[in-house]
Amino acid sequence: MSDSRFTSLSAPERWSWIGAGAALLGYAALRRGALAIPAAAAGSYLLLRGAANRRPGAELAHRPGRRRLARSVMINRPPDEVYAAWRRLEDLPRFFPHLESVTVRDDKHSHWVARSRLSGKLEWDCEITDDQPGRTLAWRSAAGMGFKHSGEIHFRPGPPQRGTRVELRWSYRVPSAWRGMLALVGEAPGQVAREGLRRFKQWMEAGEIATIAGQPHGPRTRLAELAPLFSPAPPVHEPTPLRPEWLERTGTA
Amino acid sequence: MKALCWYGKHSVSVENVPDPKLLNPRDAILRVTRTAICGSDLHLYDGYIPTLEAGDILGHEFMGEVIEVGAAVKNLRVGDRVVVPFTIACGNCFFCRHQLWSCCDNSNPNAWVLEKLYGYSGSGLFGYSHMMGGYAGGQAQYVRVPFADVGPIKIESDLPDEKVLFLSDIFPTGYMAAENAGIQQGDTVAVWGCGPVGQFAIRSAFLLGADRVIAIDSYPGRLRLAEAAGAETLDAGEGNIQERLREATAGAGPDGVIDAVGMEAFAHSLGGFYDVVKQQLKLETDRPTALREVIMACRKGGHISVPGVYGGYVDKFPLGAIFGKACHFATGQTHVHRYLRPLLERIERGEIDPSSIISHHFPLQQAPQAYDLFLKKKNECIKVVLDPWAKAA
Ligand SMILES: NC(=O)c1ccc[n+]([C@@H]2O[C@H](COP(=O)([O-])OP(=O)(O)OC[C@H]3O[C@@H](n4cnc5c(N)ncnc54)[C@H](O)[C@@H]3O)[C@@H](O)[C@H]2O)c1
Ligand SMILES: [Zn+2]
Ligand SMILES: [Zn+2]
Numbered sequence: 001m002s003d004s005r006f007t008s009l010s011a012p013e014r015w016s017w018i019g020a021g022a023a024l025l026g027y028a029a030l031r032r033g034a035l036a037i038p039a040a041a042a043g044s045y046l047l048l049r050g051a052a053n054r055r056p057g058a059e060l061a062h063r064p065g066r067r068r069l070a071r072s073v074m075i076n077r078p079p080d081e082v083y084a085a086w087r088r089l090e091d092l093p094r095f096f097p098h099l100e101s102v103t104v105r106d107d108k109h110s111h112w113v114a115r116s117r118l119s120g121k122l123e124w125d126c127e128i129t130d131d132q133p134g135r136t137l138a139w140r141s142a143a144g145m146g147f148k149h150s151g152e153i154h155f156r157p158g159p160p161q162r163g164t165r166v167e168l169r170w171s172y173r174v175p176s177a178w179r180g181m182l183a184l185v186g187e188a189p190g191q192v193a194r195e196g197l198r199r200f201k202q203w204m205e206a207g208e209i210a211t212i213a214g215q216p217h218g219p220r221t222r223l224a225e226l227a228p229l230f231s232p233a234p235p236v237h238e239p240t241p242l243r244p245e246w247l248e249r250t251g252t253a
Numbered sequence: 254m255k256a257l258c259w260y261g262k263h264s265v266s267v268e269n270v271p272d273p274k275l276l277n278p279r280d281a282i283l284r285v286t287r288t289a290i291c292g293s294d295l296h297l298y299d300g301y302i303p304t305l306e307a308g309d310i311l312g313h314e315f316m317g318e319v320i321e322v323g324a325a326v327k328n329l330r331v332g333d334r335v336v337v338p339f340t341i342a343c344g345n346c347f348f349c350r351h352q353l354w355s356c357c358d359n360s361n362p363n364a365w366v367l368e369k370l371y372g373y374s375g376s377g378l379f380g381y382s383h384m385m386g387g388y389a390g391g392q393a394q395y396v397r398v399p400f401a402d403v404g405p406i407k408i409e410s411d412l413p414d415e416k417v418l419f420l421s422d423i424f425p426t427g428y429m430a431a432e433n434a435g436i437q438q439g440d441t442v443a444v445w446g447c448g449p450v451g452q453f454a455i456r457s458a459f460l461l462g463a464d465r466v467i468a469i470d471s472y473p474g475r476l477r478l479a480e481a482a483g484a485e486t487l488d489a490g491e492g493n494i495q496e497r498l499r500e501a502t503a504g505a506g507p508d509g510v511i512d513a514v515g516m517e518a519f520a521h522s523l524g525g526f527y528d529v530v531k532q533q534l535k536l537e538t539d540r541p542t543a544l545r546e547v548i549m550a551c552r553k554g555g556h557i558s559v560p561g562v563y564g565g566y567v568d569k570f571p572l573g574a575i576f577g578k579a580c581h582f583a584t585g586q587t588h589v590h591r592y593l594r595p596l597l598e599r600i601e602r603g604e605i606d607p608s609s610i611i612s613h614h615f616p617l618q619q620a621p622q623a624y625d626l627f628l629k630k631k632n633e634c635i636k637v638v639l640d641p642w643a644k645a646a
Contacts, residue, residue, distance in 0.1 A: 076347055162347065191365070198364060206343035206359040206400070207325065208277045210377065215276065215389045215397060218258030218268035218308035233365050242278035242325045250345055 008053045017056060021047030068171045071193040076163040077204045079155040080134045081249065085204060086153060087137065094209060095199040097234050098192065114147065117185040118178065122147050148173050166200075168193055186232035195233050207246030211235055255641065256310045256393035257620045262300035263628075265311065265621050273389065273397035278325040281401030283317035283335065287414040288391050290314075290620070290627050290637045291422060292448050292515065293562055297382065298624055301516060301538070302564055304366060304383040312392025313339035313379040314421040316414060319405075320395070326402045335405035336420045337398050338589035341377040341388060344403035355586035360399065361386045370565075375586055392620060394641045406593040415608035415638060416600055419453070423636075424607050425592035426560050427453020427513070431461050433558035433583035434509030441465040443498055443507035443550060444484070445543045447475035449636045450560055451513035452610045455484045458509070460604065467501055469494060471519070474633035478610065498550045506552030514543035515561030531568060538565030545571055551580050559584035610636045616643035 009017075024043030028036040049056040075082050085091070089110050093099040100113040100121075108128045115121050124147055130138035138152035149172035158165045170189060174182065182188050202209045213235035258268045273282055291314050296302050316336040319329050329335065342349050342357035349357050357376035361367065366384040367374035377399070380390020389397065398405060408417050431454050434442050442458040444451050447470035458466045459482070468479035471490040479486055487497055498507060516539035520526050528540040544559065548571050551557050557580050575582055599605055612635040615623045623637045 074347070076345065076350070195365065201346075202343075202359040205345045206279070207345075208279055210360050210362045210386070210399065211276055212362060212387045212389070213276070214274065216254075216256065216270040216273050216393075217306075217310060217389060218256065218260075218266075218270055220306065220308040223307075231363070231365075233363055235362065240277070247325060 009050075009055060013055075014050055014053060017046050017050030021045070021050060066171060066173055067189070068169065069190050069193060070167060070169045071190065071197055072165060072167040073197040073201050074158055074162055074164070075166055075201050075204050077250070079157055079164045081245070082164045082166060082204055083134045083137070083155045085243070086155075086200070087133075092196075094203065094240055096192065096196040098187065112141075112147075116182075116187055118181055118187060124148075166197065168197060186234070188232070191232040198233075203240070203243050205250070207243045207250060209240050254394035255617060256389075257312060257617065258307075259297060259305050259309045259311050260307050263298060263625075265298065265624055267618055267620060268308075270310070270393075272395050275321060275323045276397065277399060278323040279400050279402050280323040281319050281326055281329055281398045281405070282321040283315075283337070283391075283396050283398055284320050285315050285317040285391055285394055285396055285641045286334075287317075287418050288312050288315035288393075288617070288639045288641060289418060289421075290392070290623060290639070292450060293381070293422075294624070295628055296516060296562060296564070298628060299517060302382050304363075304387075306383060306387075309380070309382075309387070310389040310393055311380040312390030312396075313381060314418065314423070315379075315391030315396060316408075316418050316421065317391075317396070319401075322401065328402055329405065329407070334408045336408060336417050336593070337379075337391070337396075337405045338420075338425075338593065339379055339381075339422045340586055340589050341379065341386065341399050342403065342590060343400055349403075349590075352588060352591050354588040354590040356588075363387060378586070392617065392639060392641075394617070404590065406597060408597070410601060412600065413608070415611060416606060417597065418638065419449075419607040419610075420589075420593055420596055420600075422587065422589065423449045424453050424457075424596055424605075425589045426450050426587040427455075428457040428460075428592055428596060429587045430454040430511050430513060430558045430560035431457035431463075431509075433556065433560075434458065434511055435556035435581060436461045436463050436509055438462055439464050440508040441467065441502055442509040442511065443467045443469065443547075444479075444511045444513055445469045445489075445547055446513035446515075446561065447472070447479045447486075448513065449610055451475075451511075452478060452482065452635070453607075454511050454513050454560065455479055455482050456605055458511075459483055460599065463509075467498065467507065472630055472633075474612075475630075475635060478635060481609075494546055495550055502552070506550055506555065508552055509556045509558065510547045510551045512544050512547045512557075512559045512561045516540055516563050518543035528568070537568045539563045539567050541567040541570060545569065548574050548580070551578060553578045554580065556581045556583070560587070611638050613637045615639055616645050617641040618643075618645035 021043045024039045028040035089102045092102050098114050103111045110126045113123050125142040126139050128139050136154050140150040151170045154167045156165045199209050254272050256270045319333045322329050340355040341360040342354040343359040346358040355376050360377035361374050364374035377386025379388050440463050442463045444454050447468050455466050466484040468484040469487045469489050476486040518540050525542040528542050531537045532540050617639045626634045627637050
């Protein structure tokens, strides 16, 4: 199978990309105004791809490579309790702000809905592939749907008096051209995993998830309103109720 | 309600904003009865702490009356009178369980920002920028207090607000600074900065058994207040602090040294001017002019204690002097929760009267003038207390 990323271009095609890029850059330099920045960005992109002898956009057509990541967190609660809280899959949207809902169908199957700033709504079905209470949970998304990934989470006793070491592993495919953009809008998978685990830890230890959404402030400028839009930790908008077991098991120190 | 909002460098104003509501089950809402302006607020006012947003409500030293509690708050009732620690802490994480309250893992919703800057994030703070959590502060008529079941301390006696308000920050801060100075019988402790934090560090050093305290600043009013607490004083404006401290300690240097100045130290030598220029050019974020002097003055094997706030990077930090003299070094946001009960008891027993450092009272409405007065240290201003409910004069 020929991979368009690695085929060189014919000379006329190559020079027309370079020419188009230069023209856009020239337009941006002369005209300024609202269109100047996107024109300059597109112009540089076309020029660089042409110079590199590659067709612009070819990277989008390329099959995304498989990526893996692992993120871990120490939670000051025993493994059974931590496992049990994670196993209530319908609670996971509390921790992962990009998840809209998780609907549990049966012991093994669930339906997930997420919203990305970049790609909008995503839906997929999930199947649990390994379930060892108090220790491990593994899952895989159904073929051909939404966010294609598999994952596992392990709960191991930490050092004495330190609770549980939780390790989340993901294996997923994201088109390579998207990776940089995801990071820009605060959705790099590594950061999403880290923020999700952080909130899960808050829920386990503090019984609630820290938030400032809905608190008062004085009149804002436009710029200050934009700030939270790109945060990897967007504020939790719906107030969370107290984690049900928190008062009896943990209570106030 | 009325609240003091930040709008940029040297720009704050009192705005009408919505009243705070309960957001989480462990929250409480207070009607603020007294609040104060802190030296730390001046770092915000001067624009040295990033990630504030126009419209943010400032203030982290406040007390008041509970008017509403969340479902999980069992220890407070409507009507209770409480003082609130400026560090927000969950009470259940590893750090809270080890009394390291200002390192709480679970109270900063924007921890990722500080992780980029410092590796790991400390606790959330009231009214102190979004990287510290973005919590609305207490220079307002009402305030939301997260984790109200572990933070606030109830004041059950009839002590006036002015005597207990500073439990929220500067009294514990001065006290922890003195603890970090490792005071032993017969020790001499030197304190740079006779602002509110320095004043409490001086008084706490005596409470902890220091034999002598030497206080350094250049405002005569502040030096007089230090003398009133029993300290000897040195006017920083006259220079040569290092030599004068060596002489004052018969050649040994102070056993404990405390930097109660922080990142906006003024310069009384050419070396200090260098830091002013570098900070203006953003080549360093903090001016360590006092800190260098503190480190150089410390005796061999002595304790260096830094309650003064630093935010980023400093130049020409004399690490070799700390190493070469085998000094101890301790710093950090105050673990306020640790000190609430024992320090309230000291106030109740009459061992200290925190209200003695207050120089000015203003209605909240006049907070912008009060910030200016405190910044420029006009009219012998040392500590300003605001009344959110008083009518403007
Ligand atoms: N660690 C904490 O948790 C904590 C809590 C509260 C305040 N602080 C910090 O403590 C510091 C002091 O706070 P404050 O309320 O007393 O502020 P302040 O501004 O009133 O006091 C600072 C004092 O230092 C003096 N000073 C400046 N440069 C000096 C120098 N080179 N040598 C000697 N003295 C010098 C000033 O004249 C002033 O009197 C600030 O940095 C503040 O942010 C820390
Ligand atoms: Zn303070
Ligand atoms: Zn905590």
